Amino acid sequence: MRTCVRMGNAGSLGGEFRTAIRTGIYKLALNVARSMPVISIADALDLTLLAAEQDLERFDAMAQRWLCRLAEERATSLAEFAGAAAEIQGVPMGLGDGGGLKVLLREKGLKGRI
Numbered sequence: 850m851r852t853c854v855r856m857g858n859a860g861s862l863g864g865e866f867r868t869a870i871r872t873g874i875y876k877l878a879l880n881v882a883r884s885m886p887v888i889s890i891a892d893a894l895d896l897t898l899l900a901a902e903q904d905l906e907r908f909d910a911m912a913q914r915w916l917c918r919l920a921e922e923r924a925t926s927l928a929e930f931a932g933a934a935a936e937i938q939g940v941p942m943g944l945g946d947g948g949g950l951k952v953l954l955r956e957k958g959l960k961g962r963i
Contacts, residue, residue: 863892870895875903890918890959894950901941912937923957 862885869878878896882888897911916934933953939945
């Protein structure tokens with residue numbers, strides 16, 4: 850017996866998550882992320898950046914968790930970590946968009962699922 854689970858228009862949880870991020874639907878992205886067995890550090894950053902725009906109450910905790918994950922998953926220098934912390938802290942104040950954080954992830958080889 851087979852079970853069919855409807856994943857929505859995106860076809861998969863990951864696709865649905867990326868569509869929600871791309872279209873800026875924070876609550877949907879958050880709910881889909883909770884259903885995903887694994888979320889990449891890059892996807893977690895996208896969700897955290899969206900929270901900076903739409904859910905400041907949760908943003909601080911999400912940013913702290915993301916920074917901890919950055920420190921645990923890849924060897925970052927103290928300067929890189931401090932720069933990442935400063936950049937993510939400035940996002941909700943309009944002092945950046947997280948672009949430097951995405952560059953750091955690419956440089957560390959953390960752009961996709963892990």
